Amino acid sequence: MEDQSDRIANDYAHEEFYVHARIKKIEEENYRVKTFVLDAKIDTKPAAAPGQFIMVWIPGIGERPFSLLSGKPVSISVANVGNVSEALHKLKQGETISFRGPYGNGFEFAGCKTRDSKLLLVAGGYGVVPLYFLAKEAKAKKLKITVIIGARNKKDIIFEERFRKLGADVIVATDDGSAGFRGNAVDAAKKQGRDGLKNFDCVYSCGPEKMMYFLAIACRDAEVPCQLSLERYMKCGLGICGSCDLNGMIVCRDGPVFEGEKALSFSEFGKTKRNGAGKTERI
Amino acid sequence: MPADISVNLMGMKMKNPVILASGIADVTKKSLETAVRNGAGAVTTKSITLEPRKGHETPAMVRTNSGFLNAIGIANPGIDEAVVEFSGWDGAGTKEKAGAPLIFNIAGKDVNEFRAITEKLSSSKIKIDALELALSCPHTPGYGTMSGQNNPESTAEIVRTVRSIVSVPIIAKLSPNISALGEVAKAAEKAGASAINMGNTLGPGMVIDLERKSPVLSFGCGGLSGPAMRPIAVRCVYDVYKSVKIPIIGTGGVTYGKDAIEMFMAGASAVGVGTATYYRGPMAFSEIAKEIKEWMGTHGYSKLSEFVGVAHGRSK
Numbered sequence: 001m002e003d004q005s006d007r008i009a010n011d012y013a014h015e016e017f018y019v020h021a022r023i024k025k026i027e028e029e030n031y032r033v034k035t036f037v038l039d040a041k042i043d044t045k046p047a048a049a050p051g052q053f054i055m056v057w058i059p060g061i062g063e064r065p066f067s068l069l070s071g072k073p074v075s076i077s078v079a080n081v082g083n084v085s086e087a088l089h090k091l092k093q094g095e096t097i098s099f100r101g102p103y104g105n106g107f108e109f110a111g112c113k114t115r116d117s118k119l120l121l122v123a124g125g126y127g128v129v130p131l132y133f134l135a136k137e138a139k140a141k142k143l144k145i146t147v148i149i150g151a152r153n154k155k156d157i158i159f160e161e162r163f164r165k166l167g168a169d170v171i172v173a174t175d176d177g178s179a180g181f182r183g184n185a186v187d188a189a190k191k192q193g194r195d196g197l198k199n200f201d202c203v204y205s206c207g208p209e210k211m212m213y214f215l216a217i218a219c220r221d222a223e224v225p226c227q228l229s230l231e232r233y234m235k236c237g238l239g240i241c242g243s244c245d246l247n248g249m250i251v252c253r254d255g256p257v258f259e260g261e262k263a264l265s266f267s268e269f270g271k272t273k274r275n276g277a278g279k280t281e282r283i
Numbered sequence: 284m285p286a287d288i289s290v291n292l293m294g295m296k297m298k299n300p301v302i303l304a305s306g307i308a309d310v311t312k313k314s315l316e317t318a319v320r321n322g323a324g325a326v327t328t329k330s331i332t333l334e335p336r337k338g339h340e341t342p343a344m345v346r347t348n349s350g351f352l353n354a355i356g357i358a359n360p361g362i363d364e365a366v367v368e369f370s371g372w373d374g375a376g377t378k379e380k381a382g383a384p385l386i387f388n389i390a391g392k393d394v395n396e397f398r399a400i401t402e403k404l405s406s407s408k409i410k411i412d413a414l415e416l417a418l419s420c421p422h423t424p425g426y427g428t429m430s431g432q433n434n435p436e437s438t439a440e441i442v443r444t445v446r447s448i449v450s451v452p453i454i455a456k457l458s459p460n461i462s463a464l465g466e467v468a469k470a471a472e473k474a475g476a477s478a479i480n481m482g483n484t485l486g487p488g489m490v491i492d493l494e495r496k497s498p499v500l501s502f503g504c505g506g507l508s509g510p511a512m513r514p515i516a517v518r519c520v521y522d523v524y525k526s527v528k529i530p531i532i533g534t535g536g537v538t539y540g541k542d543a544i545e546m547f548m549a550g551a552s553a554v555g556v557g558t559a560t561y562y563r564g565p566m567a568f569s570e571i572a573k574e575i576k577e578w579m580g581t582h583g584y585s586k587l588s589e590f591v592g593v594a595h596g597r598s599k
Contacts, residue, residue, distance in 0.1 A: 015348050020494040055342075059497045063341040098495060236344035240561050241355055242308030242329075248317040250308055253565075276337040278310035278329070279360040280368075 018057060018098040021074060026093055029158040033126065034089055035069060035077040042071040042102055049106025050133035051206075051229050051257040054099040055237045058087040065234050065252070067130045067206070068102060077129045077158075103237050104256050107134050107227050112143065112202035120192070120200040121147040121168075122185050122215055124207020128159040130229055131206055139166050146171070146192065146200070150185025150207065154178035186214045197222035203260075205229070209283050213270025216260035226260035230269070233276055245274060286579035287586050288572060290324065292530055292553050293452035293477040295412050297324035298381040299572035300543070300587060304534050304555035305330055305388040305415065305456070310359065312369050319375040319383045322569025324553070326383050328369055330390040330417045332426075333400050335361035339422075340501040345490045350509025350536070351558055352488050354422040354502035357390055362400045366407035384412035386454065392425045397441045401448045414451050416441060416476075419458035419483035421506045427483070433461045435470035446475035456480035459512070459519045459535065465526035472527045480532040480555060481520045485512040509558040510536045517549045524550025524592055538562055540574020547587060548594040 021040035028034055042048040048071025056076070057063040064084040069075040080089045091097065107130070112119055119138055121131040128149055135145050145168040151157045152175045163170045172180030173188040181188045185207065193199040196218075203219050203226035205212050212228045219226040232244035232251040239253030247266035249255065263269045272280050290297045303309060303318040305327040315326040338358030345352050359365065374382020387404065391397035397416065404414070418438055420427030431437060442455055455471035457464065459482045468479050484506025490499045498504070516535025523531055533546030534555030543554045559567040575587075584590055 013348070015346065016493070017345050017490065017499055018492060018494075057342055057499075059492070059495045061340075062501065096494070098492070235338075235341055235355065235358070236353075238344060238346070238351075238561055239565075240307060240351065240558065241344060241353070241358075242310050242314050243358065245308065245311045245314050248311065248313030248315075250314075250565075274310070277335040277358055277360050278368075279335055279364050 018100050020096050020098050023091060023093050023095055023097060024073065029077060031155060032080045033077055033158055034080075035075060036088065036091075036097060038074040038097055040074045042074055044102065047071055048102045050137060051106030051130045052102035052104050053256065054101035055103070056084070056088070057098045057100070058084050059098070061087050065237060067229070069129050069133055070136070071102065074099070077126065079126050101237065104252055105254070106130075107204055107229070107257050109138070109141065109202075111225060115142050117201045118144045118199060119146070120189060120197070120203045121145065122150070122189050122203065122205040122207070122211075123147065124150045124185055124211045125156055126158070127205070127207030127229070129206070131204060132159050132162055134204055135163060135166050135168055145169070148173060148185045148188050150174070150188065150211065152176065184211060186211055186218060189215065190218055197224050200224055202226070209270055209273075212263070216264050219260050220264065227257050228260055228263050229256050230258055230263065231256060233274055243274070243276065243278065245278075284585060286576050286584055288576050288579070290553055290587060292325070292532075293413060295325065295384045295452065297384060297553065299324035300553040300575070301568045301572045302386070302532060302553055302555050303327055303568065304557035305417065306353075306355065307557035307560060312372065315369075315372075315385070316375040317565065318568060320380070321565045321567070322572055323383055324568070324572065325386055325412070327386040327415060327555070328365070328388050329359050330357050330388045330420065331359050331362050331365040331400065332357055332390050333362055333396050335359065335364065342499050342501055343505075345499040345505070347490060347511065350507050350511035351561070352486070352490055352500060352505035352507055353484065354487070354500045354505035356502065357420060357423050357426060362389070362403045366404060366409045370407070370409045372410060386413045386415050387411040388415040388417055388456070390417040390420060390426050391441070392430055394440050394444050398444050398448065401445045405449050411451055413454055413477070414445065414449055415454040415456050415480060416445060417456050417483070419456055421458065421460060421484055421487045422502055422504060428458045428460060433458050433467065435463070435466045438467050439470040439474040442471050442474035442476050452477035454478045454480050454532065457482040457523075459483065459485050459515055464519055464522050468523045468527045472529050476529060478530045478532060479523055479527060480534055481516065481523050481551070482534060484508045485515055485535070508535070509562075510538055512536045513542060517545055520546055520551050521549040521594065524595065537571065538567075540571050540578055543571055543575050544578055544590075547591050550592040550595065552587070552591055
């Protein structure tokens with residue numbers, strides 16, 4: 001006979017929506033980015049993947065999605081650009097962060113699993129976050145990693161040292177030439193080695209959508225598969241409310257990582273996005 | 284002969300009785316096309332208001348054991364943008380799959396706003412198959428039950444006003460949170476409604492985070508959807524069926540085909556489905572439709588109408 005107490009535990013257990021974790025460590029990445037390492041692990045099976053995100057809740061202020069920097073321990077890097085990130089930046093070591101997730105589909109190594117596989121990671125600004133998580137996993141698989149970090153200015157380049165410590169080839173590109181290659185990350189990618197993008201087996205990217213749009217086209221021309229982490233205005237993170245709509249796809253559930261070809265099939269990709277009211281805005 | 288699950292609802296021809304309910308991934312035309320591709324028999328837009336609304340701050344949604352609370356706050360781009368967004372609806376059918384009619388859902392603060400939205404709608408080029416009036420949102424100040432649109436007088440006034448402007452079928456979407464449900468439904472019918480959608484989310488309810496000692500939703504409370512509210516939705520449909528002759532769309536907790544069958548037995552002619560897309564994925568519409576058909580097959584029914592309202596016995 002079924003144990004009655006088990007039934008109650010399974011059917012009626014009080015569901016906690018959030019995980020509450022102490023901040024173990026805070027690292028300043030630059031003038032407006034901080035990394036928060038939490039006293040929590042994501043033990044889902046399969047494990048949290050690079051490109052997946054968590055929803056972080058600051059009671060009384062709001063809830064926002066943040067890309068995972070790591071699942072074990074749970075870590076995020078936060079640019080101080082809005083009210084929730086501002087509140088996060090005020091938190092001190094030992095204080096609590098509440099989150100739920102991970103959600104969404106992350107990057108995959110499909111087609112790039114062997115030791116000879118050459119990966120190119122193209123990051124724009126804070127797009128380094130999921131790509132660093134990816135690079136760590138790629139290193140564990142002994143894959144060869146080249147990373148391009150693009151930003152407007154030298155002071156916006158973050159994670160350069162982190163990637164170097166992993167043994168990745170790192171190329172920095174700035175719009176104003178204040179560090180590394182003068183120009184955007186996509187142009188830097190095209191100028192890699194003798195054959196540009198053709199040198200690589202898989203390309204991964206996260207950053208401003210215009211950048212990823214041109215990268216996806218360049219990858220199509222070079223016949224190299226690419227995966228992109230896209231972003232839209234998210235509210236529920238659960239695939240229900242539909243506010244993160246992108247051409248009828250729900251980014252929080254169907255993405256945020258899409259294959260380049262798939263992304264290019266979206267008429268809105270690289271061109272328009274929706275605001276919190278669902279109104280179309282140009283990118 | 285295989286069971287026929289097609290429905291003619293207020294003259295609206297549907298390949299199956301499973302309707303995408305308002306508020307679930309329906310702010311864009313392409314998201315409605317996705318629902319049709321995933322098997323919806325008809326699709327409903329997000330509630331559209333006179334002005335654009337960003338809605339409530341997040342968290343706007345929280346999960347419980349058997350349902351969700353939401354306080355989205357009627358986020359929508361407003362009627363001017365919406366008539367452009369949803370114009371040119373052609374059913375989104377393909378060679379292999381039939382398309383689906385479009386139900387346009389609107390929400391106004393009062394009768395004047397409902398009039399203004401409907402006038403904008405009727406003077407635009409948009410072609411819709413039915414107009415649904417959200418008289419029942421439980422979590423947005425100034426709208427639905429928070430502005431008293433849940434009594435017979437207000438319901439009749441709004442329905443009558445909208446009826447005088449448009450000729451398309453009108454669906455009155457009611458709240459399950461009121462006791463004189465039959466009276467409200469009757470008032471809607473008498474004022475010219477073509478169908479009742481029974482109904483909106485339940486509550487509002489509240490979830491408190493134990494560690495934060497605070498309600499999770501930024502608005503504090505929100506409407507309950509999902510399996511937890513199904514028995515109440517079924518009872519509401521049952522009550523409304525006793526009061527009106529116009530068809531009823533049963534909405535609330537329908538997650539599996541048998542949930543829909545239960546709604547039909549209570550008196551619904553079609554079902555609204557929303558939260559089920561979380562539990563069963565985006566294909567919930569076609570799955571539920573398939574399960575309805577299978578159940579009818581094993582129980583010897585060839586048409587849905589054969590068992591609509593059977594739970595009431597032979598006399599209505």
